[in-house]
Amino acid sequence: MRFSKLRLNGFKSFVDPTDLIIADGLTGVVGPNGCGKSNLLEALRWVMGENRPTAMRGDGMEDVIFAGAASRPARNFAEVGLHLDNSDRMAPTGFNDSDTIDIVRRITRDAGSAYKVNTRDVRARDVQMLFADASTGAHSPALVRQGQIAELINAKPKSRRRILEEAAGISGLYQRRHEAELKLRGAETNLARVDDVIEQLASQLASLARQARQAARYREIGGQLRHAEGLLLYLRWREAEDARIAAETELADRTRAASEAERLARAATGARAKAEETLPPLREEEAVAAAVLQRIQVQIGALDEEERRATAAIETxxxxxxxLEADRERETALNEDAGSTLQALDAEETDLNDAGEGFEAAIEAASVEAHDAARILQDREGDLSQLTEDVARLAARHQSAERLLEDAQTTLTRNEDGEAKAAADAEAATGDLTSAEAAFTTAEAALATATTAAAAAEQALV
Structure with a gap:
């Protein structure tokens, strides 16, 4: 496994993407101070897992990002990639499935670092163990920085031993040994905790046994309860089913009733429409009957007024x-007196005739009394003529009222099917007219009685 290329982008002074080809043999980088030779070594350390900002000659890890210059703006990230040749397949097991290994570390401001191996996200620890197994890494003595030669000369035996172990290729074993020791200590700690847990569980065993019995009892009771709940639900379901069937039956009955009611409503609507069609003529007849009724009421009022006048006339x-009766009695008395006087006069006349002359004054007095009786009789005849005229007028009004009554009865008979109220009013008017006829009949009887009495008086006067 060999380094073949180092790629830098935005790392410290390498603002533009830069590739450093590491060919076979020795590769040298020559340049003046400040040209970035040390930045190449720090980039190699950084991509191999260096996490100390002081090793990068900065105060924070974000200081490795290009901070900008007078002519170039600052970058927001820095990325370093290391290309490894793994054609001899000497890489660790997890990374030994290809001939090349690309390790990329990228840092972004306010987001931290991220590692990728062959475009797959990995941990920083995985990258560090990859290089430790290859007897190198960020802290390898093979990476000589400024002042490190003097440190090696003055180093202690322990530091020299580390250099020798790395040269022998066993530094990765020490790393894994260290991790194994940490895991063993963690296992010992876990075993101690397991013993403590076992003791605690032993103390809780009786309680757990009691809880187990309670749980068994709970399961038994729960089964019985579920069985009872099942029976209850079944009974409720049966009740609900019966209620549903009853409700469906009732719904069918109600639906039929609603259909029948709807049919009746349609029939009633049709009947109402027909009745509304026949209503205007009835309303016209009602208006005519109302007019006739109003006229009859006016006539009834007039008849009532005439009845009152007739009553007053009758009373008069x-x-x-x-x-006249009193006058008749008085005249009768006067006639009786006159008769007795005439008899006396006749007797006197007879006596006078018998006696002769000298009785002319008595005859003149009897003549005056006879003239007075004739005048009284003439007055009684005038009164009788006035009563006869009053009776004739009442008879004419009675005939007029009968004609109006006949007209009203004819109109009411024609409209009695269209308007019940008009019929009732007509009946009331007929009752009033009947009362008027009765009153008129009574007046006629009184008039006949008066006529008879007058005739009797006249006869008595005669």
Missing amino acids: LQARIAQ
Whole structure:
């Protein structure tokens, strides 16, 4: 396994990608101070796993990134790649599957370093062990830096031994021995912890046995509980199934009822449409009936007014009849007095006739009384004529009311199928007219009675 090429990109002074070909034999790098010869050695150390910033002559590992110059801006990363020739297949087992090995280390500001071997991400420890197995590495004495020769001359035996072990090719064994010793010490520590754990587990064994019994009892009870829950769920499922079947049956019944109700609703809608079609003529008839009813009500009001006037006239006539009766009684009394007077006069006339002259003054007085009786009779005849005219007027109004009643009955008979309210109002109007007829009949009876009484009075006067 041999180094064949070193590639630098952004590492310290190598801002541009730079390849250093390491050919067979000796390869020398010659140049003035500050041209970057030491940077090549530090790049080789860095790619082989050096993690000390002081070994890179910096305060931090990010100092290896090109920091910029007057004419060049700073870089954000640095990358170093080392190409190894593995044609003799001397690499460790994990990296010995190809003839070449490319090791790349890349550092990015604020992100840290990353290693890749043949484009595969690896750990820094893997790269360090790769070079340790090859008896080299970042701390190999073969990498001589400035002042290292003087350090080797003045080195202690232990440091010299390390140089000899590396020259003998056993430094990697020491590295693996060191790792094995660390693993053994870790195993011893783990065994001690295992003993402690065993003691703790022994103390917990009784508790675990009790818990095991409880767990077995818990599993048994849990099985019984699951069985009971299964039975309960089955019963609930059966109840739910029965409820579902009942609900489906009820739903079917409700659906049929809803269909029937919908059919009835459609029929009712059709009937309503037909009724709405017949409604305008009925409304017209209702309007006509309302007008007729209003007219009848007006006529009824007029009839009521006439009835009141007729009642007043009847009362007046009755008062006059009473007065006439009183006058008749008075006239009867006067007639009786006159009759008795006439009889007396006749007797006196007979006596006078018998006696002769001298009785002319008594005859004149009887003539005056006869004239007075005739005048009273003429007044009674005038009153009787007035009563006769009043009866004739009432009879004419009665005939007019009968004609209006006949017209109202005809109109109500024609519209009684279209409007019940108008019929009821017409019936009420008919009742009012009947009352008016009864009142008029009563008035006629009273008038006939008054006429009879007047005739009787007139006859009595005669």
